[in-house]
Structure formats: C-alpha cells, structure tokens
Amino acid sequence: MTLPTPPVPRRTGLVVAVDLEDRRAGEAVARAVSPHADAVKVGWPTVLACGTDVVGQLARASGRPVICDFKIADIPPVAGAIARRAVDAGARGVICHAFAGRESVAAVADACHARGALAIAVVEMSHEGGREFTAPASDRLLEAALSGGATAVVAPATRPERIAAIHAAHPGLLIFSPGAGAQGGSPREAARAGADFVIVGRAIVNAADPAAAAQDAAGQIAEGARA
Ligand code: C5P
Numbered sequence: 001m002t003l004p005t006p007p008v009p010r011r012t013g014l015v016v017a018v019d020l021e022d023r024r025a026g027e028a029v030a031r032a033v034s035p036h037a038d039a040v041k042v043g044w045p046t047v048l049a050c051g052t053d054v055v056g057q058l059a060r061a062s063g064r065p066v067i068c069d070f071k072i073a074d075i076p077p078v079a080g081a082i083a084r085r086a087v088d089a090g091a092r093g094v095i096c097h098a099f100a101g102r103e104s105v106a107a108v109a110d111a112c113h114a115r116g117a118l119a120i121a122v123v124e125m126s127h128e129g130g131r132e133f134t135a136p137a138s139d140r141l142l143e144a145a146l147s148g149g150a151t152a153v154v155a156p157a158t159r160p161e162r163i164a165a166i167h168a169a170h171p172g173l174l175i176f177s178p179g180a181g182a183q184g185g186s187p188r189e190a191a192r193a194g195a196d197f198v199i200v201g202r203a204i205v206n207a208a209d210p211a212a213a214a215q216d217a218a219g220q221i222a223e224g225a226r227a
Contacts (some may be wrong), residue, residue, distance in 0.1 A: 007092040015038060042068060070094060
C-alpha cells in the first residue's frame with residue numbers, strides 16, 4: 001500500500017533508536033541527531049518509563065517523525081487497539097510482529113493507515129536469537145506481512161543477504177533494518193543490500209558525541225545506497 005504522503009520521508013535513511021528511559025536525555029539525543037536522522041524510534045522501555053507523551057515530546061525535540069516499536073503480537077482487536085493508541089499519541093509508524101499472523105498485521109495496518117501512519121512488520125529479528133525462530137520462517141513471515149497489508153518490513157542489518165533477497169523479490173517494499181552498530185551490522189552494507197532506512201541505537205545514543213556518530217552512520221548509508 002502506498003500512502004498519499006510518506007509518513008517518514010527519506011532523506012538520509014537513518015532512524016535513531018532512542019531506547020532511553022529518561023525523557024530529558026532522550027530529548028537531548030533526539031535534538032542532537034536530528035540533522036542526520038529521518039526519524040526517531042522508541043520502544044517499551046522509553047514509553048513505560050516516560051508515558052505515551054514521550055512520543056510527541058521526542059517529535060518536537062527532533063522535528064522528525066517518531067516510530068513506536070511496540071513489536072505488537074496479539075489477537076487482532078488488541079493489536080489494532082495498541083496501534084491506534086500509538087498513532088493517537090503521535091507515532092508516524094508502528095512496528096508489529098508478522099508471526100502473530102495475517103489478521104493481526106491487518107488490524108495494525110488498518111489502524112495505522114486510517115491515520116496516515118506506516119505499519120511496519122518484523123519478518124526477521126536481528127539479534128542472535130533471531131536465528132532460532134524468525135530466520136527459518138522469514139519467507140512465511142514476509143507473506144503474512146504483505147497479505148496483512150503492512151507498508152514496510154523490518155529485516156536484519158546483521159544478515160544483509162536477507163535484506164537483499166527481500167529487496168530483489170519486492171523492489172518497492174520499504175525495508176527498515178536494525179542491528180547496525182552494537183549488534184555488529186554495518187549501515188553501509190545494510191543500505192547497499194537495499195534497506196531504505198537503517199536503524200541505529202546504542203552506537204549513536206551511547207557515543208560520546210551522538211551527533212557525530214549519527215553523521216557518520218548517515219554518511220555510510222549514503223555510500224551504501226550509491227554502491
Ligand atoms: O542499540 P541497537 O542499535 O542494537 O538497537 C536496535 C534497535 O532496533 C532496538 O531498539 C531494537 O528494539 C530494535 N530492533 C531490533 N531487531 C529487530 C527489530 C527491532 O534490534 N528485529
């Protein structure tokens with residue numbers, strides 16, 4: 001599905017995962033990385049610690065869209081309700097798990113698309129444990145994501161060959177790739193493989209100079225995308 005206005009316009013291809021539990025620290029990082037980032041991503045630790053208002057606060061601090069990484073994996077009515085709440089809080093994209101099945105993805109996609117946000121489904125996890133369940137099933141997870149109407153998928157920067165396979169099979173599909181930096185993947189290789197957006201967390205957030213680290217990651221993404 002193509003939304004009329006891209007909720008997360010692509011400029012640098014960098015998404016910074018601000019997994020901090022202190023609002024002011026999160027705002028400071030969001031502000032610092034904003035010239036180099038297309039979006040800020042938050043997950044449960046941040047929202048549970050700071051409340052849902054943190055979504056709007058980080059959007060204001062960064063001037064960038066915020067993606068809520070709630071990895072929703074529940075029955076369709078609950079999955080849809082979580083997505084609706086996230087978008088109502090200001091999220092321009094919501095991440096769900098494809099393994100909950102097509103109907104759950106569809107409930108998230110409906111809630112997001114009705115409000116002009118991206119529905120992003122995880123088809124393969126980036127960490128080592130992703131090899132246990134999601135990697136062997138990733139083709140079927142991709143099918144569930146697509147048939148459920150997800151606008152984008154999450155595929156691992158730690159296994160760029162998987163990004164390349166998805167990109168080759170579905171050239172127009174938006175791909176978000178976490179796992180660059182602290183988990184060992186490279187922003188350059190993820191972008192070269194076809195990731196539209198590379199998600200980087202700790203390598204930027206915990207750097208002595210987050211703005212410089214974000215600039216470096218954005219530079220690598222630009223090189224990879226050109227290659
Ligand atoms: O700190 P690091 O760069 O490893 O952070 C990666 C971010 O991407 C985290 O916020 C994590 O929740 C998220 N993520 C991931 N693997 C997935 C989906 C999301 O690492 N498959």
